[in-house]
Amino acid sequence: MKLRLTVSFQTDQGERFFGEGPYRLLMGVEELHSLRASAQSMGMAYTKAFRMIKNAEAGLGFPLLERSVGGKGGGGSTLTARGKELLRRYGAYRISLDHMVEQLYQECFSGFLPAASSDYRGKEPGENHSH
Amino acid sequence: MKLRLTVSFQTDQGERFFGEGPYRLLMGVEELHSLRASAQSMGMAYTKAFRMIKNAEAGLGFPLLERSVGGKGGGGSTLTARGKELLRRYGAYRISLDHMVEQLYQECFSGFLPAASSDYRGKEPGENHSH
DNA sequence: TATCGTTATACTTATAAAAGCATAACGAAG
DNA sequence: CTTCGTTATGCTTTTATAAGTATAACGATA
Numbered sequence: 423m424k425l426r427l428t429v430s431f432q433t434d435q436g437e438r439f440f441g442e443g444p445y446r447l448l449m450g451v452e453e454l455h456s457l458r459a460s461a462q463s464m465g466m467a468y469t470k471a472f473r474m475i476k477n478a479e480a481g482l483g484f485p486l487l488e489r490s491v492g493g494k495g496g497g498g499s500t501l502t503a504r505g506k507e508l509l510r511r512y513g514a515y516r517i518s519l520d521h522m523v524e525q526l527y528q529e530c531f532s533g534f535l536p537a538a539s540s541d542y543r544g545k546e547p548g549e550n551h552s553h
Numbered sequence: 554m555k556l557r558l559t560v561s562f563q564t565d566q567g568e569r570f571f572g573e574g575p576y577r578l579l580m581g582v583e584e585l586h587s588l589r590a591s592a593q594s595m596g597m598a599y600t601k602a603f604r605m606i607k608n609a610e611a612g613l614g615f616p617l618l619e620r621s622v623g624g625k626g627g628g629g630s631t632l633t634a635r636g637k638e639l640l641r642r643y644g645a646y647r648i649s650l651d652h653m654v655e656q657l658y659q660e661c662f663s664g665f666l667p668a669a670s671s672d673y674r675g676k677e678p679g680e681n682h683s684h
Numbered sequence: 685t686a687t688c689g690t691t692a693t694a695c696t697t698a699t700a701a702a703a704g705c706a707t708a709a710c711g712a713a714g
Numbered sequence: 715c716t717t718c719g720t721t722a723t724g725c726t727t728t729t730a731t732a733a734g735t736a737t738a739a740c741g742a743t744a
Contacts, residue, residue, distance in 0.1 A: 423564065492719090498721090526653065712717105
């Protein structure tokens with residue numbers, strides 16, 4: 423048995439704009455200096471990656487990527503300073519959360535339900551659809 | 554800005570079988586002594602409610618409802634002892650979790666992102682679909 | 685033994701979300 | 715001034731999930 427935890431940021435109107443999906447995608451951009459390359463590296467369509475980032479930037483209110491288009495190599499994207507800081511903070515957040523969820527489960531269900539390990543997934547776009 | 558948190562129990566194969574949806578549905582059964590009545594009271598189709606419970610029982614490995622079919626009034630459903638205990642424990646779990654998520658957000662994002670209130674939703678079936 | 689409202693279940697339809705396709709714009713380098 | 719691989723977007727297609735329809739079985743009561 424597993425615990426499925428998902429946390430995401432959403433607007434007051436309920437529109438989700440940031441979570442595990444964008445997080446992983448941005449981690450890839452930081453490493454590969456390219457949104458397309460990052461999307462490909464995780465089997466995601468570029469169009470979807472693009473929409474995710476655009477959506478996230480709209481929700482957050484500040485740019486995450488510094489893009490350059492054209493030129494040698496076609497261009498690329500790198501993280502803005504705030505984008506990098508967001509990744510650092512979000513990474514810490516989700517790890518702490520993961521621990522808390524698991525520990526609290528033990529406190530609340532120990533002896534009543536089987537032990538469970540937390541299976542963190544942002545459930546934001548970009549995950550494998552295996553059905 | 555809001556935090557959207559969802560926790561659900563799933564099998565090792567990733568099939569979700571319990572969360573906020575079944576929880577609320579069962580709370581209604583406890584009050585109304587009828588699965589159909591509980592489903593209706595929250596605008597859910599009975600067929601869906603039935604599937605949810607069946608699914609939950611399969612995943613948990615023990616029965617949640619004691620059903621009686623036929624007879625005066627057509628029958629009805631009440632919670633089993635374990636079913637009741639599950640509700641009590643799950644209720645405590647999600648409330649603690651809600652607090653934790655909010656507090657941790659403050660610790661991790663204070664001064665970087667706007668304050669956010671936790672918007673707990675099981676995202677299990679049974680929610681309104683307004684799009 | 686006819687009635688009534690429930691549980692139980694298969695099958696179909698509708699809706700939302702994800703994924704994919706096609707194409708334009710860009711600009712440094714050769 | 716051509717090429718290349720990227721960013722940028724609209725539009726279509728596919729898939730997954732939710733919701734709905736229809737119908738059977740049940741059994742205490744009158």
